[in-house]
Amino acid sequence: MSVTFKPRELFEEKLDGSPLGPPLAEVIGKEIPTRIAIPFTSDDSRILSGVWEADPGLSRWEFLERGEAIHVLEGRMVVTEDGGEPITVDAGTSAIFPIGWQGTWEIKERIRKFFVIFTA
Numbered sequence: 001m002s003v004t005f006k007p008r009e010l011f012e013e014k015l016d017g018s019p020l021g022p023p024l025a026e027v028i029g030k031e032i033p034t035r036i037a038i039p040f041t042s043d044d045s046r047i048l049s050g051v052w053e054a055d056p057g058l059s060r061w062e063f064l065e066r067g068e069a070i071h072v073l074e075g076r077m078v079v080t081e082d083g084g085e086p087i088t089v090d091a092g093t094s095a096i097f098p099i100g101w102q103g104t105w106e107i108k109e110r111i112r113k114f115f116v117i118f119t120a
Contacts, residue, residue, distance in 0.1 A: 015051075019032060020034045020059055027059050029057060034054040035054075046118060048116075051073075052115055059104065059106075061097070063099055064100070066118065067098045069116045070115045071115075072089055072092065074091050077090075077111050078105075078108060081102065082103050
């Protein structure tokens with residue numbers, strides 16, 4: 001069965017809110033409020049997709065057992081892979097964080113993204 005949704009419309013509904021933290025990421029500095037909606041999870045839970053929103057802040061991400069593909073709908077962040085150069089990811093930009101990616105996300109403007117998380 002196909003599942004369809006319009007990511008922007010999900011932000012019009014009530015999202016589940018919580019501060020960013022393990023196991024997703026480690027916050028560096030002040031707490032980062034986040035909101036999320038996950039309208040799709042595969043039967044084996046290896047793939048999930050939805051929308052995520054977060055306020056500005058700095059966090060460390062380690063995609064050791066999962067990867068993530070994103071498309072930024074609103075906002076701006078700078079991602080820096082360990083040992084790499086900073087890359088700005090903003091509205092209209094897509095990015096892939098493969099399994100094994102480690103580095104920081106610095107959200108400069110509240111970010112809203114569509115995501116697909118996958119595991120091996």
